[in-house]
Amino acid sequence: MRWSSDEAVSAADLQALREGVILHGRQQAQGSDARDIACAVHDEDGTLLAGACGRTEFERLYIDYLWVHPDRRGEGLGGDTLRRLEAQALRRGCRDALAETLLDDAAAIYEHLGYACIAHVHDFVPGFTRHTLLKVWRARD
Template sequence: MEYQFDLSPSDDDIKVIRDGLIRHNTPHLEGIRKQSLALYAIDEREQKQGGIYAEVWGNWLLIKFLWVDEAVRGQQVGSQLMERLEQQAIKLGCRQSLVDTLSFQARPFYEKLGYQCQMTLEDYPQSSSLHFLTKTLSA
């Protein structure tokens, strides 16, 4: 067998690896629901001023991306997006939520919403820290 490093793999190369992993994992994870969902904050001009993208995986809400435009920060847009997303996740059967955030991003914001830090990776990727926070969701 030959081994090769590739310092700039193509999307197709990455897909081969990901697809192989999915094939391996599927028999162990069959029946677990996976669903994507997004929520947007749209202004009177019908422009997106914020949004959140997440996945439901089993009974977990996995928050992937949260963005609020600079022009509307401080106006509770992020809090409203989170509250609405969590309520929808509860309707979909979620009992827990997970989010990660870098030290220069939004840890205090998530903690204000009831998230608790479970783990921190220091010097990630170099001079920052990566925080993993969870919250128990309740109706």
């Protein structure tokens, strides 16, 4: 056997580890229907103005990233982007949506858009609280 640590662990090995853990978890849960989901908006020049991405799985939308170009923040573009992503998830049969953020302002925006904070960890990263938020469209049994 040959051990490696830190920077000596290749990017391919790191990716294989991630994929192995995810695959194992999905095999335990059975019935995974994971699919990537995304939406984006560009200006007439093709510059990305906002976007969101994540996955749908087990009748849930998992939001990984929601981003708005700094010059366009405060215009409602983030909320519009999120609503479009949610509409896609609803068409896929999702019952709820889960988001996490380290930013208090972002958590407040999610709450304004109908999400409820179900957990938070203070000082998750020094000076930042990790917020876990859930929006329920149809209750689970």
